[in-house]
Amino acid sequence: DAEVCLMRRTDTTINPQLSRMISETGHTDVVVVTDAGLPIPVGAERIDLAYRPGAPPFLDVLDTVLRELVIEAATASEEIAEHSPEMLAALRERLDALGVELELVPHTELKARSHSARAFVRSGEFTPYANVLLTAGVAY
Numbered sequence: 071d072a073e074v075c076l077m078r079r080t081d082t083t084i085n086p087q088l089s090r091m092i093s094e095t096g097h098t099d100v101v102v103v104t105d106a107g108l109p110i111p112v113g114a115e116r117i118d119l120a121y122r123p124g125a126p127p128f129l130d131v132l133d134t135v136l137r138e139l140v141i142e143a144a145t146a147s148e149e150i151a152e153h154s155p156e157m158l159a160a161l162r163e164r165l166d167a168l169g170v171e172l173e174l175v176p177h178t179e180l181k182a183r184s185h186s187a188r189a190f191v192r193s194g195e196f197t198p199y200a201n202v203l204l205t206a207g208v209a210y
Contacts, residue, residue, distance in 0.1 A: 082134060082137045082138050083134050083138065085117070085119065087117050088117050088119070088134070088135075088191060089138075091115065091117060091188070091189045091191075092135070092138045092139050095139060095188060095189075095206045096206060097206055097207065097208045098205060098206060099188040099205075099206045100183075100184075100186060100187040100188055100203050100204065100205055100206070101135065101139065101187065101188055101189050101190075101191065101203075101204045101206065102184050102187045102189070102190045102191065102201065102202070102203050102204070103128065103131055103132045103135055103191045103193065103201070103202050103204065104128075104190055104191065104192045104193065104195075104200075104201045105128055105192075105193060105195035105196065105197060105198075105199075105200040105201055106120055106123065106192065106193065106194050106195055106196055107196075108181070108184070108190075108192075108201045109181060110190045110192070111184070111185050114185075114187060114189070114190055115188065115189040115190065116189075116190050116192060117189060117190065117191045117192065118192045119131055119191065119192060119193060119194070120192055120193060120194035121194060122194060123194060123196050124194050124195065124196050125194040126193050126194055127193060127194070127195055128157070128193045128195035128197065128200040129157075129160055129161075129164075130193070131191055131193040131195075132161070132164065132193075132202065133164070135191060135204065136164060136168065136204075139204065139206060140206060140207040140208060140209045141168065141170055141204045141205060141206060141207050142170065142205055142206070142207030142208075143170065143171075143173065143204075143205035143207075144161075144165050144170050144171075144172050144173065144202055144203065144204055144205070145172070145173045145174075145175055145180060145183065145202065145203040145205075146158070146161060146172055146173075146174055146175075146180065146199070146201065146202045146203075147174065147175065147176070147177040147180045147199045147201060148174040148175060148176055148177070149176075149177050149198070149199045150174070150198070150199035150200070151174065153198040153199055154197050154198050154199050154200060157197050157199070157200050161202060172202075177199065180201065180203065183203060184201075184203060187203065
C-alpha cells in the first residue's frame, strides 16, 4: 500500500475524484455515501466506486470518507433498523466514535433530502438501506 501512496503521502483516499470532492466540501454541504441502488439525481456529482456487486463495501467507502471529512450530522433511513440491523449497528458505532448522532427518517424522506446533496459516493454494497447523508462540519 505504501508504494501506491508515495506521491501523496496519505493512507486515506488515492481516488482523485473523491479526494477533490472532499477538499471542495464546505460547512453544511451534504455528501451521500450510498449502496449500489440508491437513485442519484440527474446532474448530481456521482463518484462511482462500485466495480462488482458488493465491492467496494459500503463500510469501507464510509470509513475512507469519515477519515477525511469533518461531519456534524448524519441521516439514514429508518427502514435500516428492520432490514439491515447489523449495518445500522456498524454505522452507529462509527458515528458514535465521532460524537455524531444518527437521525433516522423514512426512506422516501431520505431520498428527497438527498436531492440537495453536493455529491454522491456510490459503493457496490447490496445490503438494503445502506445509505447515509453526511453533513459537513468544520475542523475548528
